[in-house]
Amino acid sequence: MNIILLGPPGAGKGTQANLLVQNSGFSQIATGDLLRSEIEKMSPLGQKVKQVLSSGQLVDDETMVRLIEVNIDRKMVTGEVNFIFDGFPRTIQQAVALDDLLNIKGMVLNCVIKLIVDDEMLIKRVSGRYACASCGAGYHDTLNMPRVEGVCDSCGGMSFKRRNDDNEQTVRSRLASYYKITDPLTEHYKNEGKLYEVDGMVSINQISDNIRQITEQCVE
Ligand code: AMP
Numbered sequence: 001m002n003i004i005l006l007g008p009p010g011a012g013k014g015t016q017a018n019l020l021v022q023n024s025g026f027s028q029i030a031t032g033d034l035l036r037s038e039i040e041k042m043s044p045l046g047q048k049v050k051q052v053l054s055s056g057q058l059v060d061d062e063t064m065v066r067l068i069e070v071n072i073d074r075k076m077v078t079g080e081v082n083f084i085f086d087g088f089p090r091t092i093q094q095a096v097a098l099d100d101l102l103n104i105k106g107m108v109l110n111c112v113i114k115l116i117v118d119d120e121m122l123i124k125r126v127s128g129r130y131a132c133a134s135c136g137a138g139y140h141d142t143l144n145m146p147r148v149e150g151v152c153d154s155c156g157g158m159s160f161k162r163r164n165d166d167n168e169q170t171v172r173s174r175l176a177s178y179y180k181i182t183d184p185l186t187e188h189y190k191n192e193g194k195l196y197e198v199d200g201m202v203s204i205n206q207i208s209d210n211i212r213q214i215t216e217q218c219v220e
Contacts, residue, residue, distance in 0.1 A: 001219055002107055004085045004098075006185060007115035008178040009171060010126035011200045012207060015138065016115070017086040019208045024215065027080040029071050031064060031088040036163070056165055056173040058090055058181065065097040072101065081107075090182045095189075111218035112189040113211055115200035119175060126171045133159040194218075 003026070005013040014033075020026040035053060038046035045067075049059050068088055075083070089095040102109055117125075128141035134157035139146055146153050152160075165174065189195040196214045200207060 001110040001215065002083045002085070002102060003110060003215065004089070004112040004189075005115065006112055006182075006189075007117065007200060008119075008122055008182075009174045010122035010129075011115035011117045012125075012204070013086045013115060015204060016208060016211055017084045019204075020084055020211070020215075023208075024082075024212070026082045026084045027075050028084045028086055029068065029075070029088065030086040031067065031090075032086075034067055034071060035059065054164055054170070056170040056177065058177060061091055061093045061097070064088065064090075064094055065101070068094075068098065069101055072105065076105070089185065090178075092184060092188060095185055109194060111196055111214060112185075112194045113214055114186060114195060114197045115207070116197055117200040121201060122175065123168060123171050126166050126174075127168045129166055130160050130162045132157045133161045 005017055007013055014030060017028045017030065021028050035046075035049050039050050039053065040046070045063070049063070052059050072083065085098070089098050099109065125140065125143065128143065129138060130140070131138050132152035132155060135152060135155040137152055137154040138144070139160070151158055186195060196218070198207060198210050198214070
């Protein structure tokens, strides 16, 4: 089954996608992670999109659809079939292209789960978040600190990294672009009968339980 996690930056899409991967055997396709890895590799794609990411704008649809297509194909070769799309689609054009891509591959989109979080909380979450440089475990300056200061709970790593687009100014521009360009997908998927809304302000475990119940409900 295939799911889209929809919601503004900081809504918790990445956290919930990770839990679905660990607990329910899904395969995650997170377009932001894919782009950041291209930037780290300094590939031609990375060089093309670097400035776009640091300004908080969206990468063009053609590039994104190509990136998704390549990554679906790559994962299908290794037998992965149940996808969570995290951060894609972000425009109506991307949504239409995803439908076409899934169709061609004989797959369907089962449900779209939108995480609802208020703006002040989003800004607080995003502008304080950081991650372990070794294992990627996520932390926050005030909301989720490691048990021992400066030491990763998961792997003991002692170096951490922050995304350079996770500052208040860029978050505000990412939020503005979310409401203008991405949020209309809510109506699009509501009209298709695929939209489920989840309160993203309750505990991570509660959100994850709610998502699991939805995924059980929307199996083909
Ligand atoms: P994220 O990690 O999902 O917050 O994405 C980080 C950045 O990558 C975004 O602010 C955009 O610049 C770019 N990006 C990720 N996914 C998409 C997408 N589907 N369409 C356009 N740009 C994207």
